[in-house]
Amino acid sequence: MMRTALDYFNQLSLKTRTTLATLLIVLVGMGSLSLYATRSLQKDMQELLGQQQFSTATYMAAEIDEQITHRLDVLNQIARDIDGSLLDKPAAIQKYMNKRFFIDGLFNEGIVVYQRNGTAIAGAPFSPERIGVNYMDRDYLVGALRDGLPTIGRPIIGKTARAPMIVMATPILDGQGKVVGAVSGMTNLNHPNFLNKLVESRYGNTGGYLLVSPKDKLIVTASDKSRIMEKSPEPGLIPTIDHFHGGHEGTAVFVNPHGTEMLTSNKFIPSVGWYVAVNLPVAEAFAPIREMQQRMLVTTLFLSVLASLLTWWVLRRQLSPMVDTAAALAAMAESTQPLQPLSIFRQDEVGHMIGGFNRLLASLESRGADLRESEEESKNLATLLRLMCDIVPDMIWAKDLQGRYVFSNKANTRQRLLADDTLEPIGKTVMYFAERERATHPDDPDWYRFGETCDQSDVVTLTHGELSVFEESGTIAGRSVFLEVYKAPFIDSQGVCIGTVGAARDITKRQRTEAELKQYRHRLEHLVADRTRELSEAKIQAESANLEKSMFLANMSHEIRSPMTAILGLVALLRKEGLTPPQADRINKLDMAANHLLGVINDILDISKIEAGKLNLEEIPINIDSVVNNVRSILSERAREKSLILQVDTDYFPNLTGDPTRLRQALLNYVTNAIKFTERGTITLRTIKQNETDEAIMVRFEVCDTGIGISPDVMPRLFGAFEQADKSTTRCYGGTGLGLAITRNLAEMMGGEAGVESMPGAGSTFWFTARLKKGLGLVAAHEKGQKAEQQIQQRHFGRRILLVDDSPINLEITQFLLEVSGLVVDTAENGLQAIHKSRDTPYALVLMDMQMPIMGGLEAAPQIRKIPGYQTTSILALTASAFAEDKDRCFEAGMIDRIVKPFTPEDLYATVLKWLDQRFS
DSSP, X not given: OHHHHHHHXXXXXXXXXXXHHHHHHHHHHHHHHHHHHHHHHHHHHHHHHHHHHHHHHHHHHHHHHHHHHHHHHHHHHHHHHSOGGGGGOHHHHHHHHXXXXXXXXXXXXXXXXXXXXXXXXXXESOOTTTTXXXXXXXXXXXXXXXXXXXXXXXXXXXXXXXXXXXXXXXXXXXXXXXXXXXXXXXXXXXXXXXXXXXXXXXXXXXXXXXXEETTXXXXXXXXXXXXXXXXXXXXXXXXXHHHHHTTOOEEEEEEOTTSOEEEEEEEEETTTTEEEEEXXXXXXXXXXXXXHHHHHHHHHHHHHHHHHHHHHHHHHHHHHHHHHHHHHHXXXXXXXXXXXXXXXXXXXXHHHHHHHHHXXXXXXXXXXXXXXXXHHHHHHHHHHHHHHHHTSSSEEEEEETTSOEEEEOHHHHHHHHTTOTTSOOTTOOHHHHHHHHHHHOTXXXXXXXXXXXXXXXXXXXXXXXXXXXXXXXEEETTEEEEEEEEEEEEEOTTSXXXXXXXXXXXXXXXXXXXXXXXXXXXXXXXXXXXXHHHHHHHHHHHHHHHHHHHHHHHHHHHHHHHHHHHHHHHHHHHHHHOOOHHHHHHHHHHHHHHHHHHHHHHHHHHHHHHHHTOOOOOOEEEOHHHHHHHHHHHXXXXXXXXXXXXXXXXXXXXXXXXXXXXXXXXXXXXXXXXXXXXXXXXXXXXXXXXXXXXXXXXXXXXXXXXXXXXXXXXXXXTTSTTOOSOTTXXXXXXXXXXXXXXXXXXXXXXXXXXXXXXXXXXXEEEEEEEEEEESOTTSOOOOOSSOHHHHHHHHSXXXXXXXXXXXXXXXHHHHHHHXXXXXXXXXXXXXXXXXXXXXXXXXXXXEEESSOSSSOHHHHHHHHHTSTTOXXXXXXXXXXXXXXXXXXXXXXXXXXXXXXXXXXXXXXXXXXXXXXXXXXO
């Protein structure tokens, strides 16, 4: 397309091309100047408008801050005036509050007095709907009652008003300074209030104001009332809004969720942590610049057209002699009369060009006479040359630069034309004859194959510029032919290459065998290369698929384990608070379902680790009886629910070392399957000593049931990943189909094997063996005595630690568990807050999540290590990923251990105790 446009431009007259070039130059120059001017002006105007907007935001923020501070002072005065001893007498408090009607101008929804437990007991004006309602779930009341500080809560929908509300609360103190209650002032955002100046104001024609709570990601109020209580965009969607939520003040340009480009200025309100945003669409802000840009564009077009017309007029006058000369030359070329010199009109560049034409005409006339004399001599020489070439049996020819024959002896003509003497080769190419014969014999693609090789060898000869000797092979009329070819450049008398000359001799008999071997070798090399390339591509695809699977499993582990931490933590908290029997039963069922879900993801991760060769076994002391009895205690209740008898039959074993967790996992897989597929009868868990050496014992573990049995034809594939004896069992009994595959791999990793013996309807015996070393190993027996929680209370009571997690639920649960053990816990929601708090407070221990917004634990840990006094402080990772790669990343970042979510309180206490003991022992 580009080439076609260029060819069309080159076909235009010089006058037209020059005019168009002038138009283009003027357009580009004027357009560039206009663009530069408008961009510079827009930049300066944006800076000026931004300063003005920021000043407006600062003014609005200061006024709102003053209003909020004033209202908090009023509430504090009311709280001081209330006698704390009367909080147990709601009637007396209500009588006192009835006198406080002057606050209506400050709080349009009134004020409310609360007891220490958060129950509303009085209000002004009196509102019976509020009296007796417990508001302890509101953050403003929790802050006032728990922390004893004036608190402004997050914007909420009121329980009574059913409208968006802003509530301020302050504590009521007794004579000893103890918090005995609270008083709150409520503002209904749907009614006239102290924020009306912001709501009823507009900025420009289409701009407005927003009051935003960045902590809650919520719009408190706005000029557009429909946006009250509107959620901010999700983090990451609009980086500018995320920047402002992080505490930045100033002016910026961004595109809002509706696709409108906005100029915004933000100013924070210190007393409440909100900020005022002043917004103005960029289209309105820069409208004068757009109008000026359009006027400059019209001016540019007008000046360009004017310059082009002037250029065209000047060229027309200056080039008219050249046009007349071209017409005279065209008439002379069509005439049969002798050439005549042209008239010279003026002595400028055009006149010099016409004089050159006249000298050229004289030279051509002289050379024409010499050429006619030499033509006769050339005819005689050509006749002699053809006679000599025709009597030679070898093929001789000459071709021009386009590959067309300009000479061919009889031998070459017969070979090329296949004895068709009626066709003249002169002026034709080798490919012409190849296509002609191929069309004559369409069923034989090898009829004529010299065309392409001949053309290629011509290119080689012209490139090297010297004599070349080589062989050509092909097929003519179904007969394989080998030629020994000589080719050289065809140089004229002026030393210019004008084509090629060549000769060829038929050496078919000598070369047949060698050519066949060479062809076979080439085919074999191509076949090997193809197979190598296919294997390489298959390897790349397999590696890519394995990487994608690992990334998916890591993400799935994190997404499931994070909420599981909250579920299992809440179960533990509920159990600590004391439950009724029905509640305890429901909590147990919830715990069972959550652990079942956790078991599914653990199975998937285990099979992934096994396939990747990244599952490592421990070498610690094992008590076979303890492992077996632990499995029975875990599953005995499930067996009892189905009226099954779960019994144990074990041999005696000395002290052994191995991985008790993986042994327990394998046995749990077998016994769980046995309970699942057995409706009545007995399940026996048996251990047998198979053989013994001085170093180890081969132990056989068996699980025998009286269940449905297994058909012999499906047993060979039973231990494959995602396999079950019958696909319909997934619907009837559930399960991932990974348990048996994991058990088989664990047995093989422990030096044993796994298998099954079964008949349909006669029960099954699943077994596996493991080679366990003798002795206590390198790890001492587990510490006995009091629980870790009690040891923390005894040895580390009152120590201050830092807990960092972006999940509010997980943060609340973990904080409660640690505070119950006697520790003082400070919290942070991201790594940046953790760094700031670590600089201000020396912590005995830091528990930090790996992945958090703003800054994760992997980025924050190295920064904390640089703070004086934290070089030896224990930093533990809280992570929802169970992959070894993430563990390595934690250690590289400066963390010394990790706690994998979801964790039990016992796991949390044991790990915290371990590192506190190490630090303060």
